Amino acid sequence: MISLNKELSRELQLVTEKKKQIVDSINYAQRLQMAMMPGLEEINSFVKDHFVLNMPKSIVSGDFYLVDRFATNGYNRLTAIALADCTGHGVPGAMMSTLSCGMLKNAFADKSISTAGEVLDHISDKISNVFKMDSSMKRMSDGMDISLCILDSESKILQYSGANQKGIVLRKDKTIIELMPNKQHIGYNENNIPFTTHMMQLQQGDTIYLFSDGFKDQFGGESGKKIQYKNFLAKIIEISNQELSEQKILLENFLNHWKKGISQTDDILVLGVSV
8 A cells, every 4th residue: 555655656747747748848838929929119219109918828829919010002191900719729839820920020121021911911821831731631720720910000091801800990079880791711721712901091090909709708797698799899998088098907807707607618819909
């Protein structure tokens, strides 16, 4: 019995050490993933004000955001604002987001690409080719949903293109303008069509909100149901008079209250940018 207890104790110690090594590796991967995305000062060098609510389900995330210079034709006034939700979450999602984030940054710097739709066409082709398999195997459907805005800081003209993921513009009078996506993801599609570039004139005081589906799909409340898109929009409108930094806190508090002890369903990412 003593020898059995010693053996069990040794096995438990080995498992504990292995778990610590895995968690340490994932925590380091999180640091690398966060380093890919712009920080507070970098984002504020491009836009008037912003907030980022980033809540991974499992330390690392399949969701990511970018705010960066858009290099087309050498116009320094163009800023790309993107939020993406890659296939999966945790380590697989993080690997996909790392790959996709790098492709997106390269597309922003490619002067042959001039519109938001062309950016999505470009990275969709790239991801489709990366995951192309031979004829004996089924093609993988990995990819991502994304909202992409390109903002001219002088004219306040906004380009928008999306893949299976909406965005919104909220006016000072609390009017919501939905930024509608194409109903196809980034990656391989059976009937692929070019992504649409929408154009709109923004007004002083407009706020752009981009978000993955993690927030609206979180279970909880009195009946254990999803928050749903309409309730998410209602909350955005309710808190829209607050500073963006305060909006982040209020959204996080609302979400945590909604959960009522239910585990987080998916990666959650919300980005708010004032114009």
